Structures are given as structure tokens and as C-alpha cells.
Amino acid sequence: MAKIVQQKEASVEEKLRALYDLQLIDSRLDEIRNTRGELPLEVEDLSDDVVQMETRISKIDEEIAELDAEIKLKKEAIKNSEALMKKYTKQQDNVRNNREFDSLSKEVEYQELEIQLSEKRIKEFGAKIDHKNQVKEEATSKLDGMKNHLGHKKSELDAIVKETEKEEEFLLKKSEEFSLALDERLLNAYKRIRSNVKNGLAVVPVHRDASVGSFFTIPPQRQMDIAQRKKIISDEHSGRILVDGELAQEEKEKIEALLKG
Template structure:
């Protein structure tokens, strides 16, 4: 059985930096999309909420129309009763009966007045709701137009980047399989804990990439020797020398160009 080739520290560093370049590329694609997916989602929720409100307003209008019809029917019923009572008054035998019927007529007249008052109130409410409906419809049209614009913007970005992102994610997983598990775990942990997601960085102008803390010359020489994995004492990032980083960038850029 052939003995498995031992992976050197330099090979591990190159593999880790390659993985970092792939994941940084994925981050870059996602940054291009930015807040657009959330913005689209918020706009969809807003439009859905406005449409729901508009539905309720239209239901309220139907109820008010129904109430007006009810009150008009009540008025007609009261008028019919007044007519009936007026006829009965012609045949009364005494003042007591006349007065009793007069009270009934008076009550129905008051009922008519009250119904007419309610009808006026219902019409006022209808006018008010129609104004709100008009404003809501206008708002829905504006927000829907804005939503469609943002969706179009997002779809355009997705169509340009989705395939590349999927390919990069597959590459990222494939590269992780070729790196020992403990290093992948360390790399993932560092990526989660640093602001820009950079877990493996080169030395730039005597400091770790993205940092202002200088690295002592002796440590820089150790990093350049590629004999052991060294981390930045301030950020915890894994450090590689500038030459190795440049070589891997050229290699990975060729890979990215094919995607």
C-alpha cells in the first residue's frame, strides 16, 4: 500500500489562502447584492400590508352601503306606518285613541329623522373612506413601481452572479475537503470573528493585511520561511507572506476567469 504523501506547511498555507480567495470572492458577490434582497422583502411586505388595508376599506364601504339601504328601508317602513296610523285617526272614537295614535305617528317621524341623520353620517364616512382609498391606491401604485424596479435590479444582479456564486460555493466545499479538519475549523472560526471575513491575510508594509499593527522583522522572516502556521497576535488571522499571496492570487484569478 502506497504511503500517503505528507502535506507541507507551505502547501497548507497555499490551500488556506486559496480557500480565503474563493470565500472572499463569494463575499464580494453578496456585497454587490447588498441590502437589495432585504429591501425587496420589506417592499413586498409593505405592499401586501397596503393591499390588506385597501381590502378592509372596501369591505367597510360595502357595510356602509348596506347600512344606508337598511336605514332607507326603515324610513319607508316608518312612512307606511304613518300613513296607516293617519288613516286610523279618521276612525277614532275618542281623544284617548287619537292621542295614542298621534304618539305612534310622532315616534315614527322621530325614527325617520334618526334614520336620515344616520344616513348622512354614513355618507360622510363613505366620503372619508373614499379619500383614504384614493390615497392608499396611489401609495400602492408608487410602492409597487418601486418594488418592481428593485426586483428588476436584483434579478439582473442575480442573473449575472448566481451561477458564479454557486460554482464558487462548490469550489469552497471541495477545497475544504483537501484541508485538514482542524485548520478548516480554525479558519471558519476566525472568519466568523473578524469584521471583513478575512481569516488568511498577507503581510503588507510590515503589518498584517487590514491591520495597523506592525509585525516584528523576526516574525516576518518566520512567515516567509513557510515552516509553520503563524497567526497575528492582535486579530488572530493566519498570516502568509506577500510573495505566496501574489502567486495564489494569479492562480485563482485564472480559475475565476473561467467561471
């Protein structure tokens, strides 16, 4: 009969070491991402601006095309009116009375008015096209400047990413490994604390009778409990998980050696 091998549960000290290792790795990832500053957001915003400007120019092109189509229709209308005028004028040569002649004259006058109206509309549409072309030229010039600026920002960001890409990939892998060493409840607590503090420090050592980054003194008995590594202890003021300075130093040296390869 096969024996069932039970995985030994990690001790509190092992959990504390894994937590602090994870914190050191994640803090280094934070440093790398901070070197990029606002660049990723700038690149994203500039990209959105470029898309909006391209959409605006595309809309102007559509409006110009619509006006060109209107001009084409008006020119066709003028040709039709001219043909009708020619037809009515010719018919006047064969009229039988003044009433027919006057009726045809009115038709000719009407077509003349239609031609004048069409020519007026053509001029109006032409003026609108000129204005839209001017707006498009200004927008295109602005777009070129935006694309140029975006290109510089992308190059700047790409250079920073390339410089730290290998280290970041390695750190992400190690962060995942250390996360797997923790039970789900403890890992979720770590993530929750980390997301609630500005500097991302969820696990901090005790230094000079206080947790790092805090001015509140930790009572001697509580410091002894932390140093014994028998239970997970949180700072009552900040909620951060506390480790003793000796453990912190040992893990720091271990992670530094790991990163140096």
C-alpha cells in the same frame, strides 16, 4: 483480510493553501454581493411597504362595506317606519275615542322621528364613505407609485444577479469544496474570524514586514516561522491567520486561472 486504508492527514502547508484558497473564493463572493449594495434590502423594504399599503386599502374596503351595510339597514328601518305610519294613520279612521286617536298619533310621531334619525345616520354614513373613498384613492395612487418603484428596483437587482449568477454558483460550489478540505476545528476558526472583521479577511499574507491591512510590524523570527509553513500562526493584534507572501501569490494565480476557466 481486507486492508483498512487510512486517509493521510493534510500537512500544515496544505491546510494553509486550502485556507487561503477558501479566503480568495469567499472574498470574490463578497465582491459580487457588494455590487448589489443596498438593493436587496431596498427591495425587501419596498415589498413590505407594498404589503402594508395593500392591507391598509383592504381594511378601508372592509370599513366601507360595513358602512354600506349600515345604510342598507337604515333604509330598511325607514321602510318599516313608513309602513307602520301608514298602518297607524289608517287605524285612526276607526278609533272610538280621542284617547285611542292620540295614542296612534304618538306612534306616528315616533315613527317620523325614527325616519328622521335613520336619514341623519344615512347622511353621516354617506359622508364617512366619501371620506374613506378619498383616503382610499390617495392610498391607491401611492400604492401604484410604490409598485412602480419596486418594479424598477427588482429589475435593477435581477439584472445584477443575472450578470453574476453563473460565477456566483461556481464560486459557491468551490467554496464548499475548499471547506471540505479543512478539518472542522480549522474551518470554524476561519468562519469565526471572518465574521468578526469588517472586510471578511480571515487569512492574510505578510507584506512588507506586516500582515496586509495592519500597521504592526511582525518580528523577523515570526516571519521565518510563517514562511516555513510548519504551523498555523495568527496575527496577535487582529487574530487573522497569516500566510507568507510567496504562498499567497501562488494560490492567487491558481485561483485566477480557475476562475478564468
